[in-house]
Amino acid sequence: MPAVTITVANQKGGVGKTTVITNIAGVMAHKGHRVLVVDADPQCNATxxxxxxxxxxxxxxxxxxxxxxxTDVNAELIIPTRFKTLDLIPGGFTLAGNVADVAQRFDAGRRLQGYLRKKKEGYDFIFIDCPPDIGIYTLNAFVASDFVIVPIQPERLALEGFSQLQEKIEMIQSFGEKIRLFGVITTMLDERTLSQRDWFTQIQTAFEDIHLGIFHRATLIAEATDAGKLVVDVDRKGRPYQELLRICQEICRRLDIKFDRGGVREK
Structure with a gap:
């Protein structure tokens, strides 16, 4: 069965997008899934x-x-990581300066789709990390994907940008692509703040059927991120890891995929 390809996107920066995608990928690999992370963000943070x-x-x-x-569909771009079942297509810093050139090419929107087509049989999940915009690289990710997950921070500006993201998804669908919105994840929630609690309530109401879970703001996450580590690397008992587990379990439940495929798979 070919991989389920999921883009994690939000045009607003600072919502914890890369933190979410890398940690979900790490948990899935930790549970034995074959995972490929594609770093499509010129900032290369996932890499x-x-x-x-x-x-x-x-x-x-x-x-x-x-x-x-x-595009050479046979180019060897996939590299292994410390997880036995998690591979990576590294990000390229040069992407930032090539946007105009790429956008002018006749197959500009299908480059990533064409490359990944032959790679899907080797994985259970492919996760694509996008830049904080809806430009050519994010549109490539949409075309190449089955689903989109949107991390949303509980604040007004984060919610306001969602409708524009939804419009782009619908535009891609109008060209016959199969992509659809899979769900949203509330990120960086601080329930000590009344404003965040109020916005979180609105998120739950607006996205009740597709809300996948919560990823609270936590010192452990910030420290792990600064150290270039994942939550699964540093603490498998605390709340951040438990929240990630629930999100991953919910993703698998909705896809009718077995979550735990045999435990730790690290080198």
Whole structure:
């Protein structure tokens, strides 16, 4: 069965998008799923989580190669990580300067789809991390994906941007692509703040049927992120990990996929 491909996107920065996608991928791999993370964000933060920060990866070995003059669908871009069942297509810093050139190419919106098509049989999940915008790289991710998950911070501006994201998803659907909104995750929730509690209530009301779970603001998450580590690396008993477990379980439940496939799979 080919992989389920899920893009995690939000045009607003600072909502914990990369933290969510890398930690979900880590939990899924920890539970034995075969996972591929695609770092489509020119900031390359997901890549920093899974690789040695002192190691330089040439552009020809990153996702940037997909957006060259011609996509080589057989290019070897996938690299292993410390998890036995989690691989990575590294991000390319050069993507940021190539937006205009890529957008002008006749197959601009289908580059990533074409590359991943032959890779799906090797994985259970493919997670794509996007830049905080709805530009050419995010649209490529939408075209290549089955579903979109949207991390939403409990505040007014985060909610206001959601309708624009939904419009882009519907636009991609109008061209015959199968992508659809899978769910939202409330991120960086601080229930000590009345404003956040109020906005969280609105999120639950607005997205009742597709709300996948909560990822509270926590010192452990910030410290792990600063250290380039995942929650599964540092604490498997605390609330952050338990919340991630519930989110991953809910994703698998809605997809009718067995969640635990045999425990820890680390090198």
């Amino acid at each position: 920093l989580f899974f690789t040695d920060p002192n190691e330089t990866i040439p552009p020809s070995k990153t996702i940037a190669a997909i957006y060259g003059e011609k």
